[in-house]
Amino acid sequence: MDTQAVIEQLNECLKHEWTGVAQYSQAGFIIEGVLRQVYAEKFLEDAEESFGHAKLVGDKIAALGGVPSVLRNEVKQSRDILEVLQFSLEFEAKAVEMYNRALELAEGDRALVVFLEDILKEEQDGVDEYTKLLRDSGQHEASQAGQQAGKKVS
Ligand SMILES: [Fe+2]
Numbered sequence: 001m002d003t004q005a006v007i008e009q010l011n012e013c014l015k016h017e018w019t020g021v022a023q024y025s026q027a028g029f030i031i032e033g034v035l036r037q038v039y040a041e042k043f044l045e046d047a048e049e050s051f052g053h054a055k056l057v058g059d060k061i062a063a064l065g066g067v068p069s070v071l072r073n074e075v076k077q078s079r080d081i082l083e084v085l086q087f088s089l090e091f092e093a094k095a096v097e098m099y100n101r102a103l104e105l106a107e108g109d110r111a112l113v114v115f116l117e118d119i120l121k122e123e124q125d126g127v128d129e130y131t132k133l134l135r136d137s138g139q140h141e142a143s144q145a146g147q148q149a150g151k152k153v154s
Contacts, residue, residue, distance in 0.1 A: 001108045007066035009102045014057045016098055018072035020050030020091060026077060027084050030153065035081055046088070046126070053119055060115065077153040085134050092126035099123055 028043035058068035076087040099120040106112040 001106060001112075003064055006102065006105045006112070007061055007064050009098070009105050010057050010061045010064075011066065011069040013095075013098045013102055014054055014061065014069050015071050015073055016091075016095055017050045017054035017057060018070075019075060020095075021047050021054065022072060023047075023075045023077075023087070023091065024050060026075065026153075027088075030079065031081070031084075032079075039081065039084075043084075043088075049122065049126075053122070056115070056119065060112075079153055082134075085130055089127065089130035089134060092123055092130055095123040096120065096127055 024043045024047035028040045028047060031039050031043065061068045076090075078084050078087065099116055103113060103116045103120065106116055
């Protein structure tokens with residue numbers, strides 16, 4: 001196992017988790033109207049899940065001798081719930097991709113593989129959940145809305 005390569009990929013995962021903390025928290029803070037009742041808590045729980053993963057991954061990076069990143073990637077923002085759900089699905093799908101890549105690099109270290117598989121399973125649960133939510137909320141509009149990624153909340 002190339003420890004340096006693993007540390008680098010884990011730091012990419014960590015940056016993604018920090019992004020999730022900010023992105024999901026903001027989505028939970030700003031949601032208004034009747035949907036607030038359902039989604040404010042859902043988004044804040046997802047922010048906490050990201051923070052939980054960040055804690056695990058940050059600790060592991062330090063254990064491997066690396067320096068855990070304090071950076072995050074661009075946060076996607078919207079007041080359109082379908083757009084937010086689409087951003088969330090994209091976020092979870094990217095996490096699956098990133099942990100799969102980390103798993104490839106961790107091959108040969110059984111404990112690290114198990115550690116990453118546990119997180120990967122939760123990321124896939126996120127993909128499954130947002131896929132179902134979007135199916136319920138109108139996939140068509142959401143996929144159109146998703147093409148306007150990066151729009152700032154105003
Ligand atoms: Fe995560």
